[in-house]
Amino acid sequence: MSRPIRHVVSLSGGKDSAAMAIYLRDRLPELDYVFSDTDKELPETYDYLARIEAFLGKQIIRLRADRGFDHWLQIYGGYLPSPRMRWCTKMLKIRPFEAWVEELGDVDVQMYVGIRADENRGGYKPTKPNITPVYPFIEAGITLDGVHRILEESGVGVPPYYSWRTRSGCFFCFYQRKHEWVGLKENHPDLFELAKQYEKTDQDTGQRYTWSERESLAELEQPARVEEINTKFARQTISVGAKSKALVDILDDSDDDDENLPCSFCHV
Ligand code: SF4
Structure with a gap:
């Protein structure tokens, strides 16, 4: 007998995953929305999540690691994370998500990721066999223009920090230009x-x-x-x-x- 399927949208606090959540809201019967909170997020990210929640009419599940950034920084010998050593993503984002999936029990999880059709990058590689990433924007050929259209038509708009920063994530993220x-x-x-x-x-x-x-x-x-x-x-x-x-x-x-x-x- 096949296992029950949970449909999960992973939100980053950025525009593409927000558009993905909006796009899927009326296309799938039951969706869970999750956000892995590092506790080092920008205040604008929390405001934006509240806006998305209001549109979705459903609470976003906030996940947190048992131990925070400062603990892991110590464990990693004081080495700040970098593009070549992304321990922060693993410890503060991926692990809490996969622990949450484990708590769901014997289910298959379809995880919807907002990578667009005009992007050339790899997605998340789950370490759990019951998690399958799905890329609806790639499948539907939705590009940056499409994302903007979805956000505008919904009234959610782009995150408020986009006037000075393009990336969601921690305020100290090393990916900042x-x-x-x-x-x-x-x-x-x-x-x-x-x-x-x-x-x-x-x-x-x-x-x-x-x-x-x-x-x-x-x-x-x-x-x-x-x-x-x-x-x-x-x-x-x-x-x-x-x-x-x-x-x-x-x-x-x-x-x-x-x-x-x-x-x-x-x-x-
Ligand atoms: S947003 Fe940047 S600093 Fe924060 S967990 Fe992700 S990669 Fe690390």
């Missing part, structure tokens, strides 16, 4: 300071632990450096001929290689 760090400092100076406090230099070896490659946040926030970053970003937006485009679209169009792309748990 330089000008997004500048945006964090301008929009959440308190969180920028907290992120700074995580950066260290090993007194014995001289090794630096910084969020942003080859540069500490203390260096990045210097006025001359901020000006340089802003000028470079302004030049980039003009060079892609995208003056009238939203920030999120400009950066969505950029050519990140796979290593630079966060997994679908954090940024979709």
